[in-house]
Amino acid sequence: MNWITNFVRPKINSMLGRRDMPENLWIKCPETGEMVFHKDLEKNHYVIPSSGHHMRISAKERLKRFFDDEQFELLENPKVVADPLKFRDERRYTDRLRDAKTKTGLEDAILNATGEIEGLPIVATVQDFAFMGGSLGMAAGEAIIKGFEAALDQKRPLVLFAASGGARMQEGILSLMQLARTTVAVDRLKEAGLPYVVVLTNPTTGGVTASYAMLGDVHIAEPGALIGFAGPRVIEQTIREKLPEGFQRAEYLMEHGMVDMVVSRLEMKATVARLLRLLLKRPALSVPETAPEALPLLPEASETERQEG
Structure with a gap:
């Protein structure tokens, strides 16, 4: 003691x-x-x-800061089998899920919400990296599809914030199936003529990048975000070459055409709202006109000046 x-x-x-x-x-x-x-x-x-x-910020914090007046309605995620493969490595998968739920207060890595940004009604889907690295499993896949179905039913555009390390290994092939299922949901939204905007945050990798995260009408990235399929270290070890400076970062990908724009989080809401107005062919927000400053009054001319003029 x-x-x-x-x-x-x-x-x-x-x-x-x-x-x-x-x-x-x-x-x-x-x-x-x-x-x-x-x-x-x-x-x-x-x-x-x-x-x-x-x-990094939590999914709830991002939703709160994205919607008008911090007002939004969360959608209930579908229920799925918690541990379909009875997976166990160093720990049981059910124990890992329980710890992640306790840590984040979430049921899984996805939150869906409806609300408005600058008066535009939208559906937002947010991936929380704090929940098992934002990994994509059956529950997350079902939740993403629920978000797209809500956008279709309410005829609203969908904005998705991606943050993930890829597919969830504890669910094996069932996790990989979500790549195809979410891709079908994206196609249905596009067939309905509704905009789909993806915001890529740090990091967005693996099977998520190989599916719904790179299928948007517009791809926005937060500054410095790591975006790719395999990590830089794995690629270097595979090809045995030194990668370029800033490889797989948002700015590098924008220069090479994989990302449309890099936007600060401080300007994200205004940028997304402006893009949605363009895609929906809605008029831009009217900017209040300021009255021009009054010109100073000229002194009256004297009698002599009037005669000379």
């Missing part, structure tokens, strides 16, 4: 009236090492002000 830690320090703190402070008041920027106060980071949509680095 450490008597200084366990007895002396608590006694001093109680005498001075000190309270335990949370340890996450300051967030360290992964790029520059700068420490940012958590309230400032939260106000800036979890984007580091100086470096522009985009921190």
Whole structure:
């Protein structure tokens, strides 16, 4: 027993009236090492002000910041078999699912919601990387299809935020089947003439990139997002060549035509709303005209000046 830690320090703190402070008041920027106060980071949509680095955010937080007045309605996800293959590696799959649900408060990696952005009614589907790396399994696949069906029923465009490490290995071939099933859902939405906009966040890889994440009408990426099928290390080991600087990052992919635009999270809502108005052939938001500044009054000309003029 450490008597200084366990007895002396608590006694001093109680005498001075000190309270335990949370340890996450300051967030360290992964790029520059700068420490940012958590309230400032939260106000800036979890984007580091100086470096522009985009921190990961939860699905609920993204929905709250994306919809008008933070108002939206969550759609209930379909129920599926929790562990169809009775999979076990170092731990049972059911234990991993239980821990992920406890950690995130979600039933799986996908959330669907309906609401409005700048007055446009839409359906939004968000993938949460915190839930087992945003992996795509049967539950996530069913939830994505539910989002597309809601968009079809309500005749609304769908905006999907992708964030995933790929297919969920604990579900084997059943996970890979979701690639084809979600692709069919995308085709149905396009046949109905409804826009489908994909926002690629960090990271978007594996089978998700090989299916619904790269089938949008427009592909937007957050700055610095890792986007690809296999990871850079795997590719380097396979081809035994050094990859270009920034390979598979959002900016590199935009330069090479795989992504349409790279947009900061701070401007994402306005950009998506503008794109949807173009795709839906809706008029742009009217900008209030400002009255021109009044010109200064000229002094009246004197009698002599009038005669000379």
